[in-house]
Amino acid sequence: MEVTEKATKSANDYRAYVGPMDTYDLVAATQFNLLTSLGLREHHYLLDIGCGSLRAGRLFIPYLQPEHYCGIEPNSWLIKEGIQNECGYDLIALKKPSFDSNYEFQSTMFRRKFDFVLIHSIFTHATQKQITNCLSETVRVIKPNTVFAITFIEGSEDYEGDEWVYPNVVAYKMSTMQALMERFDLCFQPFDWPHPNKHTWLLMSPTKESIPTCPDTASSARMISELEYYKRRVEKLESSLYVKIGIKAKKLIRKLKS
Ligand SMILES: C[S@@+](CC[C@H](N)C(=O)[O-])C[C@H]1O[C@@H](n2cnc3c(N)ncnc32)[C@H](O)[C@@H]1O
Structure with missing residues (x-):
């Protein structure tokens, strides 16, 4: 009995690593529904920064055309487990997603520009330096109308530490997030989209016009x-x-x- 329980727990470690087990599927649905509501279609290219165990990837990969999904995830074991347990090798062979396991948020190795960038539950653990680094790398692979969807935890104080915090979370003031993004000439808009773990969603794009209108109305x-x-x-x-x-x-x- 004990062996079975241990086996079950370790088989699900790849899920538990990225957040509460009971909302694994809901958080995936939230991300997929958001991006498709914002206009993501199968011909678009999506960059999923910190794609973890493919919680959202397992929905985006089958939806998008072959080679249109790219994920960065430094913990490559998560990608491996996600492929094995959530997607299956046949889907990967069919849809040919690309992955890279660097810690520096680099994505130029994919050799393409992206229509959508998903940064879900990354700035909720990152230092200001890491957020800056992530944005400075990502603006190298965007188009004039790329849409970013980002989550962070809104607080009354900024996290001032210089270490990635995990699995605990860090908070930032809305004004700090805005200032960080505007440094890269990105227009910014908070908006109300459900999240079971109380993250705040932000939309960002190089111009105000290319920020889609809030999904609850326009989508x-x-x-x-x-x-x-x-x-x-x-x-x-x-x-x-x-x-x-x-x-x-x-x-x-x-x-x-x-
Ligand atoms: C809370 S999880 C979110 C995973 C995924 N976005 C999701 O929604 O399931 C945070 C992820 O960030 C990854 N991570 C840690 N440092 C990173 C870095 N420097 N660049 C990109 N991802 C990183 C972790 O390995 C982990 O998979």
């Missing part, structure tokens, strides 16, 4: 307009003479068969 508007577009396409298809003939022929064949 549903975007989804609705996409749905409308496809509805109109189906209506157009259905009204085509060839399709009408096809539908009638199909009905007739079904009748003859029965």
